[in-house]
Amino acid sequence: MLTTLEIENFRCIEAARLELDLQGTGILGANASGKTSLLEAIYFLGLGRSFRTTVREKLVREGAEYFRVVGRIRTQRGDVTAGIEYRDGTTRARLAGQDVAGMSEVAEALPIQIIDPGVHRLVEEGSARRRRLLDWGVFHVEHDFLGVWRRYQRGLKQRNAALRAGAEARLVGVWEQELVDCAGRLDEARRRYVERLRPYFEEVTRALLGAPANLGYQRGWAGDESLAEALERVRARDDKLRTTTVGPHRADLTFRLGSSLARDRVSRGQQKMLAAALILAQIQVRATLPGEPTCLLLDDPAAELDGENLGKLLGVIRQTPAQLVVTSVSEAGLRGIPIGRVFHVEQGRFRAVE
Ligand SMILES: Nc1ncnc2c1ncn2[C@@H]1O[C@H](COP(=O)(O)OP(=O)(O)OP(=O)(O)O)[C@@H](O)[C@H]1O
Ligand SMILES: [Mg+2]
Structure with a gap:
């Protein structure tokens, strides 16, 4: 499970540091504020690729020369730090202070899945x-x-x-x-x-x-x-x-x-x-x-669903053991999801909601 996340120059996110909840973290923000970008950064950390593009250059914040995502991961064998950086056309991943060649070791420590508005393409x-x-x-x-x-x-x-x-x-x-x-x-x-x-x-x-x-x-x-x-x-x-x-x-x-x-x-x-x-x-x-348990990213789970179907989906999500990171444009969109901590995001800047 992901406990801390640090992001530099990823999409519209210049610098962010978030402490995630072990059960559920909510991310609230207007359109184009950086919600999906945050999920994309987590996904990239765990899998070494994006779910939106195969062109890594697009992930680098405009005007920057690199991006970096670092996460503190709580595993059954203790805490480890994983990091991934892209610069000059090369991606480098590290786990517990060592360079890793493929992404499989990181993927093992941090299994990730996503349900986003494009999930129907499956x-x-x-x-x-x-x-x-x-x-x-x-x-x-x-x-x-x-x-x-x-x-x-x-x-x-x-x-x-x-x-x-x-x-x-x-x-x-x-x-x-x-x-x-x-x-x-x-x-x-x-x-x-x-x-x-x-x-x-x-x-x-x-x-x-x-x-x-x-x-x-x-x-x-x-x-x-x-x-x-x-x-x-x-x-x-x-x-x-x-x-x-x-x-x-x-x-x-x-x-x-x-x-x-x-x-x-x-x-x-x-x-x-x-x-x-x-x-x-x-x-x-x-x-x-x-x-390790799965970190499940939910990007605007209410999209495309009527109230009844959304209720059913959230019912199953509640019974599925996973760490959740959930985005929504409104607080109502987080209702029914076990959320322990909420962040507001505006122009790529995250602020914890007390
Ligand atoms: N490489 C980049 N550098 C700077 N900004 C970028 C880059 N790539 C994308 N953006 C911008 O980041 C902003 C946030 O995009 P993102 O998809 O994260 O928004 P969102 O909060 O998920 O919005 P929505 O609610 O519409 O899904 C957009 O305005 C987009 O144009
Ligand atoms: Mg989005």
């Missing part, structure tokens, strides 16, 4: 967001998952490069054994995780949508063949498209309400409820396992 858009969320859950359960996933990505890159170069079949095939080796392990880990997640997802969707939604998992290639067979079968097509069209990098989650796929028949508000259900169910699973 249901509406392509599989990449769903896969990333799925893998967030798997990563926090199975610690060797990340290593296998990285090996797979390297192999995939090589096979795609060979396809693009128009290499002969033998050279393309060299990378396939590596893909096949990793794919089985990725698939099994994801499958085990989805099994674990399913009852939680059904329970949460029952509470949010009135009936349990079914969670499906597609591994990224046909069920009746091995990946080796699938790769061979699509070789001609992959040659033409110059990319690998089957494998765990195409895995997906599906949601069914009754007999139809949710994304074909739900409204925007329901999409938000369904997406939030997936995130909250994952946080609940996380909380049953060893490891």
Whole structure:
């Protein structure tokens, strides 16, 4: 859990220091005051990327040369400091006084999820967001998952490069054994995780949508063949498209309400409820396992929801063990959320409300 946060030159925030509440912190401010920027800074600290842009330069405050986010994290093994800085096109992360290469150590100490007004895209858009969320859950359960996933990505890159170069079949095939080796392990880990997640997802969707939604998992290639067979079968097509069209990098989650796929028949508000259900169910699973609790960022939770649905969502959030950081344009927007401390933000400056 995040106890103290220091931000320099991140978006409109020139300098800020906040003591966060272990249960819930409210952030109140007008439009364009810096509320989402604060959540984005926390997210960047934990995950090394933004949920709004892939262009890091945009995160640097106008006229500044770098940004830095430092957080004091309370873990079960004691307090540690994590920091991340971006300058001259390079991002450097530190944990407990040591440089860290990937973000996985920080992510382990500070698991983060966000429900924001764009969360419905999880249901509406392509599989990449769903896969990333799925893998967030798997990563926090199975610690060797990340290593296998990285090996797979390297192999995939090589096979795609060979396809693009128009290499002969033998050279393309060299990378396939590596893909096949990793794919089985990725698939099994994801499958085990989805099994674990399913009852939680059904329970949460029952509470949010009135009936349990079914969670499906597609591994990224046909069920009746091995990946080796699938790769061979699509070789001609992959040659033409110059990319690998089957494998765990195409895995997906599906949601069914009754007999139809949710994304074909739900409204925007329901999409938000369904997406939030997936995130909250994952946080609940996380909380049953060893490891640190999740810090859940809620950006304007009332957006898109009527009073009844907002009430249901907040009801489930209250039952989900997480440290909350919640933004709203008005005090009414924080009602019903367990908040121990509130800040007002104006033009990127934060002031604790007594
Ligand atoms: N790199 C940057 N440097 C300076 N200001 C920036 C930068 N990037 C964004 N901003 C500004 O930061 C301000 C705050 O944006 P932010 O999205 O945090 O507002 P918000 O409080 O979440 O507003 P809303 O209630 O509309 O969602 C905006 O005016 C935006 O233009
Ligand atoms: Mg905002």
